[in-house]
Amino acid sequence: MNTFAELICGGADIGRGRIFWISVGIVILLFLFYPTQTSAFRVANVAYYLLNIPLGLGMALLWGYCGVLSFGHVAYFGIAGYLYGIIAGNMSGNSLGPIAGVLGGLMASGLVAGIFGYFVFYARVQKWIIPILTLVLTLLLETFLGQTAGYQWRVGTVLLGGYNGMTGIPWFQIGNLVFDGYSFYYLCLGVVLACYFGLRMLVNSRFGQVVIAIREDELRTELLGYDVRARQWVVFVLSAMLAGLSGLLYVQWGNYITPSQVGLLQAALPVIWTAVGGTTSLLAVVISTYALNWITYTLSSQGNQYAMVIIGALLVVTMLFFPRGIIVMLAEYIGRLMPRRRALKRA
Amino acid sequence: MNSTIILETRSLNKRFGGVVAANNIDFAVRSGEFRCMIGPNGAGKSTLFAMLCGIQRADSGQIFIFGHDVTRMQAFRRVRLGVGLTFQTNRVFHELSVQENLTIPQASANLANNEAGLERLKFALDAFGIDPNDETKAVELTHNRLQWLEIAMVLAGYPTLILLDEPAAGMSSDETSKTATVLKHLNSTGLTIVVVEHDMAFVREVAQTVTILHQGQIFAEGSLTEITSNDEVRKIYLGKA
Numbered sequence: 001m002n003t004f005a006e007l008i009c010g011g012a013d014i015g016r017g018r019i020f021w022i023s024v025g026i027v028i029l030l031f032l033f034y035p036t037q038t039s040a041f042r043v044a045n046v047a048y049y050l051l052n053i054p055l056g057l058g059m060a061l062l063w064g065y066c067g068v069l070s071f072g073h074v075a076y077f078g079i080a081g082y083l084y085g086i087i088a089g090n091m092s093g094n095s096l097g098p099i100a101g102v103l104g105g106l107m108a109s110g111l112v113a114g115i116f117g118y119f120v121f122y123a124r125v126q127k128w129i130i131p132i133l134t135l136v137l138t139l140l141l142e143t144f145l146g147q148t149a150g151y152q153w154r155v156g157t158v159l160l161g162g163y164n165g166m167t168g169i170p171w172f173q174i175g176n177l178v179f180d181g182y183s184f185y186y187l188c189l190g191v192v193l194a195c196y197f198g199l200r201m202l203v204n205s206r207f208g209q210v211v212i213a214i215r216e217d218e219l220r221t222e223l224l225g226y227d228v229r230a231r232q233w234v235v236f237v238l239s240a241m242l243a244g245l246s247g248l249l250y251v252q253w254g255n256y257i258t259p260s261q262v263g264l265l266q267a268a269l270p271v272i273w274t275a276v277g278g279t280t281s282l283l284a285v286v287i288s289t290y291a292l293n294w295i296t297y298t299l300s301s302q303g304n305q306y307a308m309v310i311i312g313a314l315l316v317v318t319m320l321f322f323p324r325g326i327i328v329m330l331a332e333y334i335g336r337l338m339p340r341r342r343a344l345k346r347a
Numbered sequence: 348m349n350s351t352i353i354l355e356t357r358s359l360n361k362r363f364g365g366v367v368a369a370n371n372i373d374f375a376v377r378s379g380e381f382r383c384m385i386g387p388n389g390a391g392k393s394t395l396f397a398m399l400c401g402i403q404r405a406d407s408g409q410i411f412i413f414g415h416d417v418t419r420m421q422a423f424r425r426v427r428l429g430v431g432l433t434f435q436t437n438r439v440f441h442e443l444s445v446q447e448n449l450t451i452p453q454a455s456a457n458l459a460n461n462e463a464g465l466e467r468l469k470f471a472l473d474a475f476g477i478d479p480n481d482e483t484k485a486v487e488l489t490h491n492r493l494q495w496l497e498i499a500m501v502l503a504g505y506p507t508l509i510l511l512d513e514p515a516a517g518m519s520s521d522e523t524s525k526t527a528t529v530l531k532h533l534n535s536t537g538l539t540i541v542v543v544e545h546d547m548a549f550v551r552e553v554a555q556t557v558t559i560l561h562q563g564q565i566f567a568e569g570s571l572t573e574i575t576s577n578d579e580v581r582k583i584y585l586g587k588a
Contacts, residue, residue, distance in 0.1 A: 206454050213451050216440040223400060224504055225426035225455030 002205055008197070010204025012065070012212065014281045014331040031189055035182050043185045044253070049293040050188040051249035052273075054195045056289035057282055058242030059270040064279030065203055066235045067215030071131040071267055072138030073243045078145070078262035079112055080105035080244030081251040082160070085169040089158035098172045102248055109244030110237050117236040121229045138262050145259035165258030169251045179252065188249055192286070195242060199282050211235055243270075265308065272311060276318045278325020287327055350378040352411075353508055353539060354399070359408035361394055361563075368394040369405070370563040376508075381534040382541045383550045386560035387583065392543040393435060395560065396510055400432045401425050412508070427455065431501035431509040435516065435543075437493045439500060445481035445488070448496055452503040464505025467533050471499050474529045491522045498526075508539040515549045527552040559583075 002010070009016050015024070035043045055077055063069045084101035091097025116137060120130055149162025160166060172179045172187065179187045202208050213221045214228050222228045251257045260266065270289075277288025292311060299307035322329045354376040361369040368391045376382050384392050397403035399410060401422030409418045417425050426432075439448050449472075456464065472479055475495035485496060494514060501509055514530070515523040527549050534540050534553075544550055550557065550571065557574045559566040567573075567580050574580055 209447060209451055210454065212443065213440055213447075216442055217438055219402065220434075220438040220440065221451070222421075222423045223402075223426055223432050224452040224500070225423050227421070227423050 004201075007201040007204045012203040012208055013200050013283055014328065015283050028193070035185055040181055043182060045297060047185040047188045048253055048297065049290045050185075050192050051253055052246055052270075052293050053192045053286055053289045054242040054249075055246035055270050056273045056277075056285045057195050057199055058239035058246075059274045060277075060279060060282055060285040061199060061203070061242070062235055062239035063271075063274055064281070064285070065208065065215060066211050066232060067218075068127065068232060068236065069131045069271070070134040070236070070239070071271060072134035072136070073240065073270055074262050074266045075134070075138035075141050076109035076113055076240035076243040077247035077250065077266075078138070078141060078257065078259075079247070080109040081169075081247035081257040081261065082145070082166060083108045084248050084251050085166045085257060086155045086158050088170045089166075089168065090156035092157075092170060095173055095175055098170055098252075099174065101170075102172065105248050106241055106244050109247070110241045113237045113240030114233070117233045117240075121232045121236070124229070135264075135267060138267050139264065142259045142263045145262065161258075163259055165256050166251075167256045169255045169257065171255070172248075172252045184252060188253075191245060191249065195245070196282060196286055203282065207231070269311075272315045274325075276314060276326055278322075278328025278331075280324065281328050281331070284325055284327035284331070288325070350380075352376070353378045353413050354541070355411040356395075356399070357409045357411075359395070359398060359410065360406045361391075361398060361403065362406055367391075367563045369398065369408075372408070372563070372565055374558065374565060376539060376541055378507075378539055379534070379537055380539055380541075381531070381553055381555045382558060383554040383556070384541065384543045384558045384560060385545065385547075385550060386566070390560040391563040392560050393512060394563075396432065396512055396543060399510060400430060423455075426504065426506075429505075429507040431504055431506035433494075433497045433501055433509075433511045433514060435512040437490075437497045439485045439493055439497050441484070441486040443485060445477060445483055445485060445496060446479060448485055448500055449477075449479050449503050452500050456503065456505045461505050463536060463538075464502070467536055467538060468499065468502045468505070470532065470536075471495075471502050471529055474525070474532070475499060491518050494518065495526070498529075502533075506538075508541070511540065511542045511544075513544055513546075514542060515544060515546050520548065523549050524552065 034046065055073065059070070059073055062073075084098075084105040087104045088097045088101035091100060120133060125133065145160065146163050148160035149164065151159070153160045153162070158166065171184070177183070203211070210221065210226055211231055213224075214226075214231060218228050247257075247261075250261070273289040273292050274285050276292060277284035279285075292314075296307050296311055299310060318326055324332075352375045356372050356374045359369050359372040359374070372395060374395070384395070386392050394403060398405050399412075401417070401420060405418060409416060411417065412425060412430060413428050415428060417428070440451070443451075475492075475498070477492070477496060477499055485493065488496060494516070498511070498514060511530075515526050518526065523546060530540055530542075531553055542553070554571050556568065557571050558568045559574060559580055561583050566583065567577055
């Protein structure tokens with residue numbers, strides 16, 4: 001059994017040592033005090049950048065650590081978001097509604113991923129086909145949701161809304177505590193920290209080590225006595241539920257969701273966030289997801305029509321010059337410099 | 348020899364299109380044996396190994412390991428019975444450290460065999476000069492050390508039967524001899540070993556019984572002396588007129 005220190009500081013993610021942890025502590029403190037220094041509008045924007053991080057982390061876990069690329073993980077983002085809207089909307093006025101919505105949304109995204117993943121992994125579908133199948137799923141979902149305009153497309157009292165989407169989705173609340181504005185920001189920050197540290201412990205655990213072994217060589221891992229398909233399935237479901245978590249936060253952030261959230265453009269984004277940061281590091285993906293959402297939002301809000309073109313160009317540059325991801329390669333470079341500096345000091 | 352049969356195939360058949368890779372193979376290995384399988388390229392040796400460990404499904408016939416009918420059993424379940432396998436081209440986890448390569452198999456280790464298994468692992472690590480705490484990435488190791496690491500990885504699962512596909516491939520004569528010595532010692536501790544090998548120097552050093560495969564069939568079986576003095580074998584495999 002690994003100790004807590006081994007799980008947190010293990011080698012499956014970048015970042016170790018006192019300087020690293022002090023830096024992490026400072027960054028967390030900055031985020032904690034940020035709302036006291038700025039406007040509610042900016043706090044809401046930062047909450048938006050943060051809420052996408054679980055989706056990016058799920059993609060890193062599945063693609064970077066397990067070697068399975070899903071090009072349609074936003075399907076689970078959408079499923080959880082819509083389910084939350086339906087459940088919480090129908091239980092409007094009941095303080096348990098949002099909690100039921102969160103549980104229902106997470107369970108639905110896990111269930112759909114479980115069924116889909118079962119057929120994909122237990123049928124031993126070849127790895128290069130999986131991105132296509134997952135993309136097809138999310139495009140089918142988008143097409144279906146897009147044609148749900150009209151009063152007949154409602155669940156209970158909640159209208160699905162077709163391409164206009166579902167509106168008036170309630171905030172999350174526990175008892176009388178409603179998570180809106182600043183409290184929603186802290187909810188997002190808490191979820192991101194829990195997801196990051198939880199996953200960091202997972203990838204450094206024995207389970208994580210086997211998942212990495214599967215990425216390296218599926219057959220070798222199976223011939224060491226591991227049920228490879230079961231582990232791929234578990235990782236797929238877990239990463240889908242992380243996407244679902246982002247979907248839940250998203251619908252609470254804007255109080256609406258549209259089918260475009262599960263469309264082609266949105267499907268490509270988590271793949272870009274992960275590739276740009278570096279698929280094999282959770283921390284790199286946290287940073288790149290935050291940074292790329294900030295860049296996209298900033299460019300779009302300033303009327304720049306080419307935000308997505310710029311993000312696409314960044315992906316191309318990354319693929320050409322930083323194949324293991326910009327942040328991962330930067331960390332590798334710093335790692336190579338450190339022993340030299342220590343050696344120079346000793347000399 | 349009175350020991351129990353722990354590996355057996357009955358009328359095993361496998362075709363790839365028009366090519367017959369296994370043709371009614373009846374094959375048995377007893378506990379504690381060191382068996383070498385030789386044969387010309389395309390004789391069906393690797394296919395037989397692939398069927399034994401569950402990578403390939405047999406078209407017909409049966410496979411028994413430790414008395415269990417494993418013909419339809421998943422590969423990982425066969426491994427859990429106490430079987431280990433190395434590949435013709437070594438398949439260690441190249442991007443992982445030596446230490447990780449050795450700890451990953453241990454979580455699925457056959458605990459029924461842990462005492463003897465641990466002793467064998469320690470012996471092999473020591474003999475091959477592998478440090479179990481080495482954090483060097485496997486990709487940085489030389490060819491022979493990769494081959495040895497793969498054998499050690501398999502031993503880290505505490506198997507009672509190991510199938511080695513050309514363990515000495517690409518090694519120098521000294522390295523081949525060292526590999527043979529280590530395997531012979533492991534066999535002397537009760538580990539059953541089945542090896543596919545082309546290197547006759549290696550076979551001469553280790554084999555108790557040799558099985559010759561030819562065109563998907565068992566062509567001959569016996570001691571090395573019996574096999575090498577068989578004219579038909581000399582003709583098909585050793586290239587003698």
